[in-house]
Amino acid sequence: MKKTFLHIGLLLLLTGAVKAQDDVYPAKEYKGKLFITNGTIHIGNGQVVENGTIEVENGKIVRVGQNIPVPAGDVKVFSAQGKQVYPGLILPITDLGLKEIANGVRGSNDYRELGDLNPSVRAIAAYNADTRIAGTLRANGILLAGVTPQGGTISGSSSVVQLDAWNYEDAAYKTDNGIHIEMPSFINRPSRFAIMMGAGREQGDATKQALDKVESIKVFFRQAKAYLAESAHKEVNIKFEALKPLFEKKQKLFVHGDQVKQMLAAIDFAKEFGFSVVVVGGSESWQIAPLLQQNEVAVILNDQHALPSTEDDDVDQPYKTPAVLQKAGVLFALNDAHDESRYRNLPFNAGTAATYGLTKEQALQAITLNTARILGVEDKTGSLEAGKDANIIISEGDILDMKTSLVTKAFIQGRDVSLQNKQTQLYERYKYKYGL
């Protein structure tokens, strides 16, 4: 029996033959035992195990702790000596796999459907598991993502996927985990032309229009609820049928909005229908954090690296909003919706939150365990605890700080996934050209 001992070199990912992205294969299932040893293990729930070991069997975590013996025999062992070990990071709300090139290439876009009420539209049906973006996320430790549709008032359902798969059925981690609605704006935004002309006197009463819209969504849900109370229908309404899991509490309602009034409307929504509500966006959530906590509304902060909402706001308000939510006991997660760096800076969004009031472990939790809870996958992932999938990353240093963050190993369901991607390959190609 041979004991495989893999030493993780600093730039392991860059060694070996140059391959095109199309030669980067999803890792094969690994049956058997796997140990990650002697690392600083960040559990994801706030705890840290120094010099710890993780024992994995058939893709699941069996044990985490110190003094876990590594048996002789046919086991894989990865030394994490001097390194940091984390749960795989989770990108909660994204158009990954639905939008390959953001602008000017309409053919690559599958994230925004026509129509206003589309509860039956499913993001998973269009998810492209071969997206070139996924590889760059894995390389930064992001192993799972909540793929989410946009557009209309009820946008459809999201699904959680893992980022090392042949196809979407392979990728599906939790299908149709939530229904997404866009809360109408309570502020009229004039065009910049109007502003520059000094006009800016917007037409109509935004609040009234928004409330009318909210009421129309409620009417839709009331009718759906009534429809679902009767099981036999001569004419099946697919839209209403799509809301069944939501009424059965198998899904959450994700309400997209940033303004306080949008969030108040979301709370009201939860009250009427008894839904479990998650606010997505929430840039103004710091103003009503205790209210969100009392009403058990979770928040996904979409845009950590944003400018403050107003000229008078503290210049670092978006940076310190997570700390306000943490203090108030709100269940919250951080997202990365940055369309130009394409979501790979999720750990640094958490890093900024740690600079502005969170502890590093709290910040980590906001991109791992909290996210898993909000997306409804905490039974399978989000922390390095026994019974969960072995979604694990190993970094050279503190993953939240770009100065030290360098992922050298990633496991999804215990599979040792490739950290190569289109960018590392082009890097190799041009190092070759210049003889670097």
Add this chain to the structure above:
Amino acid sequence: MLAVGCALTLHLSAQETFPVNGVADKREGCYAFTHATIVKDGQTTLQDATLVIRKGKIVSAAANAAIPRDAVVIDCKGKYIYPSFIDIYSDYGVGSPQRERTGFDFRAPAQLTSNQKGAYGWNQAIRTDVDAGKVFSVDNAKAKSLREAGFGTVLSHQKDGIARGTGLVATLAEDKDNLVILKDKASAHYSFNKGVSSQSYPSSMMGSIALLRQTYLDAQWYKNHPAAEGVNLSLQYWNEQQGLLQIFEANGKWNAVRADRLGDEFGVQYIIKASGDEYQRLKEMKATNATFILPVNFPQAMDVEDPNDARFVSLEDMKHWEMAPAAAGLFEKENVPFCLTSADVKDSKQFLTNLRKAIEYGLSENKAFEALTKTPATLLGIYDKVGSLDAGKLANFIITSGPVFKENTTLYQNWVQGNEYDVKNEGWAGVSGSYTLTVTATGSTPKTYNLVVKGDNAANIINTDTIAARFNYDGKLIKLSFSETKKSRASIRLSGVNNGTIWQGNGVDTAGNAVLWTASFVKAGEEKADSSKRKQPIRLGKVTYPFNGYGWEQLPQQQTLLIKNATVWTNEKDGKLEGADVLVKNGKIAQVGKGLSDAGAVVIDGTGKHLTAGIIDEHSHIAAASINEGAQSVTSEVRIADNLNPDDINIYRQLSGGVTSSHILHGSANTVGGQTQLIKLRWGVNDEELKFKGADPFIKFALGENVKRTTSQNNNRFPDTRMGVEQVLVDAFQRATDYRNALKADGKNARRDLELDALVEIMNSKRFITCHSYVQSEITSTIRVAEKFGFTLNTFTHILEGYKVADKMKAHGANASTFSDWWAYKMEVQDAIAYNAAIMTKVGLNVCINSDDAEMARRLNQEAAKTIKYGGVTEEEALKMVTLNPAKALHVSDKVGSIKAGKDADLVLWSDHPLSIYAKAEKTIVDGTVYFDREKDAQTRVQIAAERNRLINKMLGEKKGGASMAPARPSFNVILSCGDHDHHDGLITIDTGDDE
């Protein structure tokens, strides 16, 4: 008693050319206004005096003026007579066409030349052909509303376009057009707003300025009738108008500075039309030496009851609401000359009310009067005709119940050119007082009542009860009805006439019997006090620089600073010094070393902290009024420097991230963009002081998707492909080469072309290019064009495929300025890689990391740190990518970019390792002045909250007081961007990239 009726227009000097249909009716129109208080001019007030007018002119105004026998005598006892006001900024009788929206639409088809028919110039916004005299026509309704505000004379022009043609002076008499014009071609008008012009150019503030600048030059050149131009009426008229009074509608403090600076270039002193916020920069306003035209429209209080609505109203807007009425008073105090206008007041009825408010807020009555009479009349050269009540001037005057600027004074009549126009005759006769009313039914005993008249529309019957009567006096006829007891429903209804002291008439009593009645005067009523409630003393906030929450009351000063015991990242041979000191004196780094001391220095403890050179952002779009002039593919004539905006809050925000210099670039809407401006982030200074002095001039070029307008469905502007982009460059530099040769051959007669001047500067190595570029083909072909025309592309910016052609860029001698990790946001960046900076560095290029984003600029140190992760760049080299390397690329590395004795003291003290995400800038220093201090920032936040609270409560106080409120309006913040990609702005930010 004067019989007051509708205005009766007399053709006082009917022109001979007009035939009379009927019997001639010539009248002298001689009047004597007696026993009045006559305010002749600002200096002279006559008591119990007489004003005599004839044939529309003043004969005399004196205490003992002789009353001509043929004069109609009007007793003005207790009344005031003033010369009527002059509005120097009107479009009365000419009107101004309105446009729904303006600006450059990235997606709309371009209109590249003028649509105007005729032998006019190339640009539709130059309307020197508009002659107010040719379109003027008396407008009775508008004249009436202006007269009601006290005006008798206006300067009128068509408010449309960038050059707006001429204005004329007219009175507000309702007479033949021929007779009311006092002076044709009295003024020439300009603005920055192209108005209804449908032509694409200009689409920006700097484009408007460039167009005016070029037109000044073209008009000069046209004087010699160049054959190639043919007849250009626009330029001909332009030249003809240069001798007139030059009036510029700037609207806004920085626009005023921009307009004045433009005028200075061509020896023109504009009169500047203001918008009302100019008091926020009085020093700069005074420095223009201009006379201002101040509007008196003040923002309404907003309904900030709902805290979620109040949140989006900025302190800046609330401060302006509070201070705007003080503007004219502040101008007076600072001795900046000004006229007043009703131009921006929506309802001219509001004019006097607002003016009185301005007086309450510190404007002297005398100055207000002068600003409406003598000052505009003198400017317009018509003080011999209007502006005072001297003999020989036009009979343009107003009659009021008291001093015109007092709150309860009524403006009764406004006489223009000897014609009477009633404004409000209620109260003229002064009917208030007690009367004995006697009502007699036929064959009955007369009944008497005590009638107390309280005004023209209010009276009580006082017997045992006080009963409110329905009363109306219209200046002649009387209507009165009342019940005899409070409970009674039946009324006595009377109708009659005022014959002086006796009123009489007929009516019906409660039983329906016919009655006759008289009322005889007993005693006068009491004057109404000026204001019912006692005035609160006016308390105003302070003007801050900039005028917002983060502005300074006093600008911070340069200090001698000694930073002790810090980890100093020198960016020099010494590398990183542990436990080192840096001494700053006179804005420069004086010494770097250990154990330094200076008795006069403010000591900053750097223990455990890191000191670096200030961050330099090679690619930024903050602090400008416009960024893209995309209406043409070549716009090298436009200059960011023409339209800097020192109030941009992002200056302060970026100081908090350690940025000290920013290169403000034109956007990427076109191939040859505009001239750029390097600034230092001196928060609080004015636009000139923001500039980085002594830096080489640069210009922005752009290639690829943006300039070929990929997102447009209907592009008609050349180029549409990268093949065309190359040709735009070849063509531009070929034209510039030919131009350079033409200048050499015939310098005097050649047309000065500002667009080509900039390109010639490039070829002469006097101006340098920062070129927005992405893919290897366009990088290479642009290098080849440059080589063909003998210049070097100084910097490729964005340059996300730079790693593919780094060797070619190096051979050419270009710098690179890129993003750390952006990709896949459009087709041309699908091959972008995060290792780009590392590869280019290793190939030997000078590499910068830039922001191109107001948010990311606050974290450029972190972006630089990513090059360690992506490609293994060393820490010191990474830091240089946002400090020394951009300094080199911008040719200012002799001044900034490293910590070395003799260089500018642009420094950042970090709480932690400067490449760590955990580092915060604690102090950001520019030229030895601390412009950002985290401790001071904490105090500022407290002050902002307190000041917001004070102003919100003040507004709510107005609401409780019954004032009409505007809805709370979010203070939208316009952010300019290149239109290249999305930005992460705040909730109420309007990003121009959204449109472009």
